[in-house]
Amino acid sequence: MIKIAKYVLLDILRNRFVILYTFFLFLVTLSMFSLEGNSDKAILSLLNIILMVVPLVSIIFTTIHFFNSYEFIELLLSQPINRKAIFLSEFSAVSIALCLAYVIGVGVPVTLFSQGMDTVYLIISGMLLTLVFVALAFCASVLTRDKAKGIGVSLLFWFYFTLIYDGFVLYVIYAFNDYPLDKVTLALVSLNPVDLARIIILLKLDISALMGYTGAFYKQFFGSSMGIIYSFVFLLIWAALPLSISLRKFLKKDI
Amino acid sequence: MRLFFILYLTFLAMSSMATTWTVSPSGEIKTIKKAIQLADKGDTILVTKGHYKEGNIIVAKEVVLIGIDYPVIDGEYKYEVFTITADNVTVRSFSIINVGISSLNDWAAIGGENAKNLYIANNKIERAFFGIHLANCKSSLVENNTLTAAAVAENTTGNGIHMWKSDKITVRNNTVDGHRDGIYFEFVTNSLIENNTSKNNLRYGLHFMFSHDDEYNENLFMNNGAGIAVMYSRGVTMRRNRFEENWGASVFGLLLKEISESMIEDNLFLRNTVAIYMEACSRSNFRGNEFRENGWGIKLQASCDDNVFEKNNFIANSFDMGTNGSMTLNTIDSNYWDKYGGYDLNSDGVGDVPFHPVSLYSMIVEKMPTSVMLWRSFLVFLLDRAEKVIPVVTPENLKDEAPVMKSYDISI
């Protein structure tokens, strides 16, 4: 398995796209820090980009990669290699490549400017988000048969998690405004990895004060070490769940 | 030099036919109480260096008390230290420590009651319950004092400089650190608070109520537990103050409640959760202030009317303005907004399209506080953008018709 992952990884790293992505992230991060004097502000501006771009790039790149390496998977499947190994190698190779791009593109420059816990959170949650959306992309790819459909479903996933879901949450808040909703929204947040990552980082930046009572409640929850473990575990579940679904599907899939 | 100073004081005292008494641990008069007892009206008492534990010292005579080399007056956590009940008393250059804590009495390092022309200066007050406490006093001056406490809980600490029901008081050049309220004014009129530093206090840096026609200028209020509260007063002038780092849930750089006919001018609001929160304020003028890096610049409740906001700078705030109403009866004019995206075709320095400082999302948050969890999400970004293009919800008349293109040069 490690051998296959190594070859897939080498193939991806040779691809210009990942290099471009890394470079893009690097440039954006640097420019954020040079435009904003305050490192908190820079991280905040960076957050918007990370929450949009990282999921989008992860999910689309992975889907395209999956369909492009369909023949390679076919080649491997004609060899005495089990499907699970092939699938997991593909997953880990893509994840490693995109996480690496993120760490080099965002992690390294951010660490140069700011070394607080918020930076650590920014890096960890960015990587977890990458994992989540790579897994979702595999799900989309395995569930569809052609590239166009796969990209369509992936875009839908992305759209859902970055926009539609929040619209739904806003509606719930609006409809049940007279009730205490903090615990409900906390549960709702857990059901969306993008929201989860966003709130962890916002709270770490001590913007919670701006968030009033809700912020204080979230701060109390996510501020505790249990809350941190909870949120990171939840993000991991968000990666593991689509991964296991797609793995199960892939094991039965006709190539 | 010091000898000369003593001689000079002695000469002063002598020239007014007054006597000078010297208290020293090794001298003839060993206690301040004794000296006060011996002294006549208008006499001067010099207290030399030493550690005095005399319990509560009541100053009921018109005397001048001066510490030489900061004698330490210790309240042993049991007593109020100086209690002034006479007019024309001076308490100067003492080091007063360990004031008693009481839940019934407002024990202070220096307390004054029903007196006028008090002069309290150059004292170093540490670990006091209340620092300087004047009640029903007139025409007094409190200056150059340093008050330091390490407040842990609100009920075990009093206020730094506490003024109650007084008139014509000047509080200047003092530093208050770590009390409950840094400076407390209640029913104080025609007074001046100038050039003080009030920081790290548990509750308010300045707690100011029912105090009309006062002025406070050039103070620094920093990192106080709940910021600054100015309430139920009219005719207050605030100039060139700095409100900094008052950060936390329900912490305000400046909380204004039922303030009218006041002037807030040339102040700097830097990194506060809410720079100014105003409720039921009217006919007040906000001019030439700088709002920088705050969570909210101004939270303007719908109960405010006839206020004027002009020529202020709004720079790098998360939200420049927030309001809970759909109507607003205030004037916003000629401010600089860094979020302004308009243009200036005739290059007169004034933007050609109005600026709406209240964003849709800030309205949503105001109405449904829970929705703050969507802050900085893509959805909110899109909503704000859409609202900017076609305003539907945000108050149409809450706008700056003449936003300036360049920030004002405000140096405080």
Added chain:
Amino acid sequence: MISVSKIEKRFGALDVLKSISANFEMGRSYALIGPNGSGKTTLIKSILGMVVPDSGRIEMDGESIKGKWSYRQKIGYMPQIGRYPDNMTIGQLFSMMKDLRSDCKAIDEELIEGFGLDKIMSKRMHTLSGGTRQKVSAALAFLFNPKVLILDEPTAGLDPLAVEVIKEKILTEMGDSKIFIITSHILSDLDELSSHALYLDNGSLIYNDSIALLKEETGEIKLGKAIATIMRRNQKNVIV
């Protein structure tokens, strides 16, 4: 020996394989013939485990292949259209495959030389023409000296010289200990290369016996003509 019994496969509403049963025995070479969409590739992929049949059983040397993967050590597969990681060079591809199959010691690089691939080892896969890719696919199929060779359209897109090279390779490899399963549209090629014919039409196995018998039965000398007769006969059956 590979035995296929009663396998069925549906893709949506389409019956691709309808209860196919067949045995592939050592020392024989099978020509898998049928019109487009008759289920040839699906059958091959079922044997390779790439397509999982809805029902039925496939055995290799007496053991079911369901959920197994190690049996593929014995199979060399040349796909119809071989596509490989774009950024890899031919050399890297071969060394990767050898690396992945490090268990296999008997490497057969005859075709690499035969096709002259050894001279273009540093070319990247995405620069290769379709024919060259086919050569790579063929060379890979033979690389690990497998017992079973499944060749899907081995001669399509190859230049005449290369066709001769691969035909010769197949003929020399053929022997008692190997099974060949070859599909092709060029029946004259299959005539030379195979001893048995399986004729699939619309998911059903119409004919499965030796080519000699087929020719005898139909009275034709060439495989192509014999198959055409079978097809005609089959159509008549359908009509009746």
